[in-house]
Amino acid sequence: MIQSADIREWRDHDVVDPKGHKVGTLETIYVNTSTDEPAMATVRTGLPTRQRLVFVPLDQAIVGPGYLKVAYAKKQVRASPSIGTDGVLPAEGEEAIFQHYGLAYHPGTGGERKLARR
Template sequence: MIQSADIREWRTHDVIDAFGHKIGTLESVYVDTSTDEPTMTTVQVGLPTRRRLVFVPLVDAIVGPGYVKVDYDKSLVKKCPAMGTDDVLPAKDEAAIFAHYGLPYQPGADGERQLARR
């Protein structure tokens, strides 16, 4: 299990896929609002003049010296719904991200978000 206390140290680490291919640079970590456990990360991808953020689940992720290794292929991650580097994820778009990776989406009983940025 990845420790929540380490989250602040992950920023600017490389995010690599299961084969060691660099996907991009870790920008933020999102926790599950019901458990407060790290669930997703946003990764900055693209050219310097056209950067965007894509979400990657942290299921089975491994944190190493200077990198976070995720269990998803680079090509799948790059096709994930994206947002601008200065944007905020709208609550209505959360379900599409979970669906992209085939993960269940469970908003709160009153429609609360499942993800919160740390």
């Protein structure tokens, strides 16, 4: 598993899909609140004047020299739920991200958020 401290060092590096196509630029890491392990990343995409942050799971992610390779195709990542470049993920938006990637979503037993920004 990629350690949270390690992956933060890759901020502003390219994020590529399994075929090596550039998806965007790594912006930030979200960890699973129950394990404190990296779970999702936000990727800056779009034109310089109209950028947004899309979410991509970090399961099976590989760190290479100057890039982060994710296990999801560029098209799927770019179609994922997004926020503005200075936005914050609302708690009610978490489940949609997991559903987009076909992943199970289980908030904390007290309804706590599953993701926290690091």
